[in-house]
Amino acid sequence: MKLVYRDKEWDLKGGMTARAAIKKVDLDPEALLVVRNGQLVTDDTILAEEDEVKLIAVISGG
Amino acid sequence: MRQHRFALCGEHFLEWFIAQTERVIEKYHMFAPQDRLLVAVSGGKDSLALWDVLLRLGYEVEGLYIDLGIGDEAYSKQSRKRVEQFAAAAGDTPYRVLDVKATYGKSVPELALEKRGRKVCSLCGLVKRHVMNRLAYEGEYVAVATGHNLDDEAAVLFQNTLHWHTGYLARQAPVLPSTFPGLARKVKPFFRFYERDTAAYALLRGIDYIYEECPYSKGATTIFYKELLNQLEARSRGAKQQFYLSFLQAREEQGLFGEEPQGLELSECENCGQPTTAPGLCAFCRLWEDR
Numbered sequence: 001m002k003l004v005y006r007d008k009e010w011d012l013k014g015g016m017t018a019r020a021a022i023k024k025v026d027l028d029p030e031a032l033l034v035v036r037n038g039q040l041v042t043d044d045t046i047l048a049e050e051d052e053v054k055l056i057a058v059i060s061g062g
Numbered sequence: 063m064r065q066h067r068f069a070l071c072g073e074h075f076l077e078w079f080i081a082q083t084e085r086v087i088e089k090y091h092m093f094a095p096q097d098r099l100l101v102a103v104s105g106g107k108d109s110l111a112l113w114d115v116l117l118r119l120g121y122e123v124e125g126l127y128i129d130l131g132i133g134d135e136a137y138s139k140q141s142r143k144r145v146e147q148f149a150a151a152a153g154d155t156p157y158r159v160l161d162v163k164a165t166y167g168k169s170v171p172e173l174a175l176e177k178r179g180r181k182v183c184s185l186c187g188l189v190k191r192h193v194m195n196r197l198a199y200e201g202e203y204v205a206v207a208t209g210h211n212l213d214d215e216a217a218v219l220f221q222n223t224l225h226w227h228t229g230y231l232a233r234q235a236p237v238l239p240s241t242f243p244g245l246a247r248k249v250k251p252f253f254r255f256y257e258r259d260t261a262a263y264a265l266l267r268g269i270d271y272i273y274e275e276c277p278y279s280k281g282a283t284t285i286f287y288k289e290l291l292n293q294l295e296a297r298s299r300g301a302k303q304q305f306y307l308s309f310l311q312a313r314e315e316q317g318l319f320g321e322e323p324q325g326l327e328l329s330e331c332e333n334c335g336q337p338t339t340a341p342g343l344c345a346f347c348r349l350w351e352d353r
Contacts, residue, residue, distance in 0.1 A: 030292035033261055040265050042069050058261040059292075060106055060275060061214055061284045 001047050005032070005055040014049030021047060022055065031059050067299075072266045079263045083115045083251050090237050092249040097204035099123040100246075102194055103148075103157070105141030107264040107271040108209030110148050112252055114267060116207065117152055123207070125149060125157030128193050130186055131169025133277045138169075141272050148269065160193050166350060171278075173349065182278045185349070192346035195336060198246035205247040213257035215250070216306045217287040232319040233326075235310070242328040242337040256302065257288075 003010040003021055010025050018034040018041065033056040034041050047053060070078055086092070093099060101116060103109040103125045116123045127145045132138045142159065149157045163169040170189055174182040198206045215234070222230045238248040252260055264271050279285060294301045312318055328337040331344035333351075338344035343351060 028289065028292055028296070030258070030295050031289065033258055033265065035265070040072065040262060044069075056261065056265065056273070058107075058258045059213070059285055059288050060108070060257070061217070061279065061282065061288065 001049060001051040001053055003053045003055065006057070012047075014047055014051065016047060017043065018045050018047055018053065019043040021053070027055065031057060033058055075262065076266055079255070079259065080115050080118055082254070083112075084119055086236075086254055087119075087249075087251050090249075092207075092237055092251060093121075093205050093247075095121070097121070098202070099205055099207050100126050100194070100198050100201060100203040101207045102126050102128070102190070102209075103145050104209075105144035105272045106209070107269070108211055108214075108252060108257075108260045110144065110209075110269050110271050111260050111264045111267070112207060112209040113148065113155075114152070114269060115263075116251070117155060123155075124201075124203070125155070126194065126197060126206075127157060127159045128190055129159055129161040129163075130171075130189065131161075131163045132171060132182075132186075137272075137274065137277055140274070144270055144272050158197070160197065162189060162193075177349065183282065186278070188345055188349070192334075192336065192344070194248075195244075195246045196334070199244050199336075203246070205249045207249050207251055209252055209260070210250040211252045211255050211257045211260050212302060212306055213288050213291070214284075215253050216291055216302045217284045219306055219309055220287045220291060221283065228319050229326075231309075232313075241326075244330070244335060245328065245337045254303075254307075 001012050001014050003012055003025060005027065012021055012024060018036070019029045022029045022032055022043070029043050034043055034045065035054040035056060036045065036047065036051050099116065099121055101109065101113050101123050103113055105127070113123065113125055125145060127142055129138050129142055145157065149155050163172070168176065170186050171182055174180055174185050177185070194206050218234060222234065236250045236253040240247040291302050326339055328339060329341065330336070331338045331347055332342050333347040334344060336344055
């Protein structure tokens with residue numbers, strides 16, 4: 001699957017949960033929302049090989 | 063929503079989110095159905111989501127965007143555009159813009175340059191608090207509503223606890239009452255939502271909010287504390303919620319801190335007339351006096 005976060009992109013194998021994919025690229029699942037093929041999904045969703053996944057940062061403030 | 067141990071489809075999440083907001087407004091006696099409200103909007107997910115929910119619940123609410131002139135004005139302009147777009151999409155719902163540079167002569171970053179040693183974030187907070195309070199008072203709104211979420215509140219609590227700022231700890235609350243003439247009531251209807259819930263609401267609702275962070279927030283302590291609390295949340299589901307809600311409960315039931323929210327001694331600023339803890343001029347007016 002293609003995983004995109006800001007200006008970064010990764011190619012990962014399908015069959016893992018979104019949460020596992022986020023951890024695999026050393027990001028924090030608590031701080032991200034997962035949009036799969038244009039639709040918001042929960043992080044326990046199992047991602048398929050052909051999925052395009054965009055990660056949206058949720059932390060704001062300063 | 064791991065902290066609540068359930069998940070909802072998009073449609074039911076939107077319904078749940080609105081119902082929860084209404085419940086919180088009622089439970090904490092934030093305001094009544096007939097009250098006029100000013101909602102502070104930044105163009106970010108939380109404030110636009112709050113504006114959206116309050117409108118859907120039928121409240122008489124007006125948006126307030128404060129143009130701080132940040133990011134060579136690009137960041138502020140982009141944020142303002144999101145606010146304008148939202149208002150137009152919501153049927154030209156009313157809002158007002160206060161341009162800090164046009165009104166007072168300098169943008170917040172320009173002011174920080176002039177006041178060497180003062181951080182932009184600290185000045186930004188001071189300017190926003192003053193403007194919100196002044197406009198709420200002048201416009202006779204019952205309350206100013208802000209989009210602070212549970213992560214915001216937990217991070218502030220964490221910071222105040224680390225430093226044992228007992229005065230701040232005594233006053234941190236989802237409802238800040240008007241305890242002095244000219245002091246606006248402030249309410250935080252989203253204070254029980256996790257930040258990911260407000261972001262999910264904005265995304266599902268199709269609200270076009272500003273994704274980019276304020277350029278001055280990079281490396282901000284509050285964000286670091288949020289990341290730390292998220293690590294705790296990953297280990298212990300619901301930890302952030304428990305941290306903040308237990309604090310509110312302990313303070314109320316056990317009287318953790320001696321100073322009551324009404325305990326601050328306030329007087330009128332000699333220049334603008336707004337409430338201040340300092341004698342003479344308030345902190346905002348002091349910013350502009352020796353230019």
